[in-house]
Amino acid sequence: MKVTIKGFLTCKRAEHYIDCADNYAVNKSSHRFSVSDGVSRSFFPKFWSEIVVTQFVERTDLSGNDLIKFCQEEWQKRIDKIVALPDTKWFTKSQYNRKDPALATFVGLQFFEKEKKWSASALGDSFLFFIPKDFKDFQNELVILSSKTVPIVFDNFPDYLTSIGDDHKGRPKEESGNLINGIFYLMTDAMAEWFIKEGENAIGEITVWQSQADFEKFISQANEENQMTNDDCAILCIELSEVEKNGIEYESEQVTKLHDLIANQEAEEERVKQKKQEEEKAKQEKESENPKDNKFDSSQYESTTKEGSAKEIKEVQLRKGFISKGMKTVKELFLGKEKEENIEAELPENNSDSEAENIDGQSSKQLEPVKESRGELETTPVENKSHGNDKNEETEKIEEAKVEKNESANLESKEQPNIDPKSKIVDKF
Known part of the structure; x- marks a missing residue:
């Protein structure tokens, strides 16, 4: 009989392999194979699962409770060493003092060379599957071994072996049979759930895996597409051929x-x-x-920054100057107009007429001396004529001033409406 073995495992996504709690073991001398999944909520489950699978394939002289007790002793020795380390965390010591156990599921398979038989036992949600080489009905010919009852439901409370005492959960399920050509699959819970769901298609998918890289690529893609639970994964594929021949020959082994x-x-x-x-x-x-280059670069940067800052400050000051000048000009114009309007408001309506009358009064007073000295002027005709011309010129100037005053008043009244000064202040602001 020829045997070909492939084994792959990986950790949870975004975690490290050192934290992986899934383990398997192969011993070609004893023809034993095993897979175990450490329950994550327990105390150092990765060590417990490693010890269980290793001791099962190596200690052929032990079985049943004797093998379990030996595994428990090995686990305790390792934990004692860890807790004795000076950098051990307080919560680890607390769990150790409480005697918290480690928990793990388990599947073990053994070939009997002379009898050409196989025997297996399983506890928890780790599974053994066997499918004959030339199967015709996948569902009826598929062998499934697990302590889970039908219908199979995967949850966070599987049966397990404990690392302390006899408080194990569940009872291992055992099965045996004749060796025939076909493939045994031993796998932990995440892989088993996927296998059951995919059925016959899973066989074709597994056949494609020729390396650890292929396996990791598949697991990553399956997790991204939600085809598989994000969990530690382990699988052993043990293919049998030419079973009719005597003896067991391990043709190839590719176990990561x-x-x-x-x-x-x-x-x-x-x-x-x-x-x-x-x-x-x-x-x-x-x-x-290159300290000089660095210094030059930094000084150049600083100078550039300073120039930029100075330029920005200057622009801001210019903008402020323009705004203040504009506000000042508007204010002066506004105050000037307001002052003129206040002055005009204080003048009587017939301001132009009274001004003209004042001018006439002043001119008449100035002319009185002329009238008093009329006799003298009459004696000098040339002088009288010149005085008369002067009087006419002054009168004309007064009349022109009156006309100009009236025109400017009319023009201002047309250009600006009659608005209350307070309302102008509101409009301005």
Whole structure:
């Protein structure tokens, strides 16, 4: 009989492999295979699931409760070392003192070479599936092993093995059969839920996975398209062929190890970190080698900034000057007009007539001495004639002044309506 093994696993999206609680193990010498999913809400579940799968495939001398107790002792030893570390958090110590256990689901498969039989047991929502090579009816020929009852519902409360005491949840379900050509699939809950939902199409999808990269690409796409729950995923594919031949020959094995994934991820993170440090160091060295250029650039920037700021300040001052000048001009015009209107308002309506009368009175008074000395003027005809001309010229000037005054008054009355000075102030502002 020939056996081909493929195994892939990955962590939750946006998490690290070091936090992955899914584990599997393969032992070609004992022909044992196992998968386990550590329950995330328990105490150090990733160590518990790792110990369970490892000890199952290696300790062929133990079975049942004896194997479980041995696993519990191994888990306790590891936790004791962790808690004894000086940097252990207080809440970790608190859980340790309360004796909080780790929990994990489990599936174990074993081949019996001489008998050409297989035997398996399962507890929780980790599953075993087997499909014959030349199946004709997928649903009827598919073998499903799990402690979950039908109808199968995936939730956050699976059956489990506990790392402390005998308070396990549920009872393992066991099944066995003759070895025939076909494929065994051992997988944790997220993969099992997807497999059951997809049915026969899942077989074709799994066949395409030829590497860890293919598997990770599929899981990422399935999560983005909501075809699969975002969870740790682990799957073992064990294909049997030429079962009629005696013995078991492992033709190929392509099983990704979690420790390798953790190491590769940490190495990549360290590489990225070192690259950033080198880039930062090179940048600092470049700056230190060219201090003058840096100084020139900074001074040039500062001068440019200062010039820009001075220019902006000057523009603001100019705008303020224009505004203040405009306001001053408007104010002067307004106050001048208001003053003129107040003066005109104080004058009587017949201001022009009274002014003319005053001018006539003044001119008549000025002419009285002339009348008194009429006799003298009569004795000198030339002088009388000149005085008469002067009188006529003065009278004409007075008349012209009166006319001009009346015209200006009429013009102002036409140009500006009769508005109350207070209302003008309101309009102005």
